[in-house]
Amino acid sequence: MITVIDGRVADPDAGLPLLARYGHFTAMQVRDRRTRGLDLHLTRLTAATRELFDVELDTELVLDSIRAALGTDLTDVSVRVYVMEADDGPHVFVSTRPPVDVATEPRSVKPVAYQRFLPHIKHMGGFPQAYHGRLVDAGGYDEGLLTTPDGLISEGLITNLGCFDGTAVIWPDLPMLHGITMQLMERALESAGIPQERRPIRVPDLRSYEAVFLTNSHGVVMVGRLEEDTLKLDDAFAARLLGLYDDVPWDTI
Numbered sequence: 001m002i003t004v005i006d007g008r009v010a011d012p013d014a015g016l017p018l019l020a021r022y023g024h025f026t027a028m029q030v031r032d033r034r035t036r037g038l039d040l041h042l043t044r045l046t047a048a049t050r051e052l053f054d055v056e057l058d059t060e061l062v063l064d065s066i067r068a069a070l071g072t073d074l075t076d077v078s079v080r081v082y083v084m085e086a087d088d089g090p091h092v093f094v095s096t097r098p099p100v101d102v103a104t105e106p107r108s109v110k111p112v113a114y115q116r117f118l119p120h121i122k123h124m125g126g127f128p129q130a131y132h133g134r135l136v137d138a139g140g141y142d143e144g145l146l147t148t149p150d151g152l153i154s155e156g157l158i159t160n161l162g163c164f165d166g167t168a169v170i171w172p173d174l175p176m177l178h179g180i181t182m183q184l185m186e187r188a189l190e191s192a193g194i195p196q197e198r199r200p201i202r203v204p205d206l207r208s209y210e211a212v213f214l215t216n217s218h219g220v221v222m223v224g225r226l227e228e229d230t231l232k233l234d235d236a237f238a239a240r241l242l243g244l245y246d247d248v249p250w251d252t253i
Contacts, residue, residue, distance in 0.1 A: 003094070004066075004068045004070075004092065004093065004094040004095075004096050005065075005091060005092070005105055006025045006065065006091050006092050007061055007065045007068055007092070008068065009068055009069070009071075010189060013121055015167040016096065018183040019084075021124060021189050022052070022083055022084065022085040022124065023052070023082055023083050023084030023090065023122050023124045024042045024045070024048040024049070024052060024082070024122055024123045024124065025080050025081060025082040025083070025123075025124070026028065026045055026080070026081050026121055026122060026180070027078070027079070027080050027101065027217040028041055028078075028079050028080075028081075028180070028217055029076055029078055029079075029099060029217055029218065029219075030067050030070070030074075030075075030076065030077050030078070030079050030099070031075070031076050031099070031133075031250065032075050032076065032250075033070060033074075033252065033253055034250035034251055034252050034253060035079070035251060035253060036180075036181075036184060036248050036249070036250055036251065037103075037181070037183065037184050037251070038251035038253065039251070040050070040062075040079070040180045040183050040207075041059040042059045042062065042227055043055055043060070043182060044096070044122065044180065045062060045081060045083060046059060047124050048083070048121050048122070049083050049090065051121065052083075052090075052121070052123075052140055053083070053085070053090045054082070054091070055089070056089065056250065057083065057092075058092075061092050061113070062081055062092055062094075063253065065081070065092050065093075065094040066079060066081065066253050068094070068252060069095070069096050069115065070096070070253070071096040074096060074225075075097075076099045077095040077096045077097065077099050078095070078096065078097040078099055078100055079094060079095070079096055079099065080095050080123075081093070082094070082095075082098075084124070089104065090119040091115070093217075096233060099185040100218050101218065101219070102218040102219030102220065103218075103221050104221075105144070105225025105234070106221070106222040106223055106225070106226075107140045107143055107214060107221055107222070107224065107225075107232060108112065108140070108142045108143075108222050108223075108224065108225040108226075109141060109142065109143050109144065109145050109149070109156070109214075109223055109225070109226055109227075110136050110139060110141040110143075110144055110145070110226075110227055111144070111145050111147045111153070111203045111227075112132045112135075112136065112144040112145065112146055112147065112157065113147050113148070114128060114129075114146050114147075114148065115146060115147075115148060115151055115154060115174075115175075116128075116129070116154075116177070119154065119155070119175045120176070120177060122177055129157050129158070131155050132144050132157060133158070134223060136157065141227075143154060143156050143157060143158070143204070143214060144157040145161060145202060147158075148174070151199045151202045151203045151204070152172070152174055152200055152201065152202055153172050153202065153203060153206075154172055154173070154174035154176045154179060155172065155173065155174075155179075156214055156215055156216075158213060158250050159179070159214040159216040160176065160177070160178075160179040160181070160182040160214065160215045160216065161201070161213075162182070162185070162212070162213050162214075163201060163205075163209040163211070163212050163213075164209060164210050164211040164212075164213075164234060164237050164241075165209055165210060166234075167211045168194065168195035168196060168197055169195070169196045169197075169237060170191055170198075170199045170209070171196065171197070171198050171199075172198070172199075172200070172201045173199050173201075174200070175230045177181055178205065179215055179216060179217075179232060180217065180218060181215040181216055181219065181220065181245075182215045184245070184248050185215055185220065185241075185244065185245065186250075187248075188245065188247070188248060189192060190242065192240075192244055203226070206223075206231060207226065207229060207231060207232075208225050209231070209232065210232055210234040210237060211232065211233055211234040211238055212226075212231055212233075212239050212253050213241060213243075218221050219245060220242060220245040222238050222239060222241075222242075
């Protein structure tokens with residue numbers, strides 16, 4: 001793992017500061033030194049920095065830090081950009097890990113009764129998600145769906161949820177993290193003339209949709225199973241949806 005702090009490569013053994021508990025981040029997949037939705041990542045980081053620290057983010061420092069992490073030899077990699085508190089204020093940290101490609105087979109999901117604090121911010125408070133994620137994984141499922149106590153779905157543990165009712169794409173109508181890939185797909189769906197709307201989605205509703213899918217920094221993947229129940233999968237819609245994602249342009253960093 002390579003770590004960059006404010007544009008400078010840190011000691012390989014330093015990692016991220018253990019005392020940095022307050023902050024936020026964004027995650028992206030980089031291929032050939034490009035990523036999708038770079039403008040959206042910078043907008044996310046800027047807005048969260050303003051809200052959490054009441055300062056303006058230096059986006060050029062962010063870009064310089066990513067470039068420093070990539071160096072001259074990394075082209076395909078997973079990148080995380082953190083803005084975290086230190087004794088003298090917030091700093092930009094960038095870490096790299098091996099690249100991750102989106103799954104190609106439909107995923108299995110399990111409801112989890114939990115809602116994130118400040119869900120619109122991709123913040124550092126990830127312990128509850130990690131805890132529930134371990135339980136979901138131990139049960140043999142690929143992802144957990146976060147629900148209210150009465151079963152309304154907001155988002156996944158590390159994903160956004162979308163559903164297709166045969167005509168339109170339906171997104172949950174609850175506070176959530178407005179994920180970068182979700183935003184990219186909203187743009188793509190609008191350009192393709194596919195209607196979209198926000199609507200309350202309960203866990204049992206998933207069985208009635210023609211297709212269900214997940215989005216996150218890895219990409220877009222269909223959902224094939226809700227606990228032990230097989231969900232419908234409209235192959236034509238799935239092919240169109242995945243094709244729209246494949247056509248999303250890449251931005252040079």
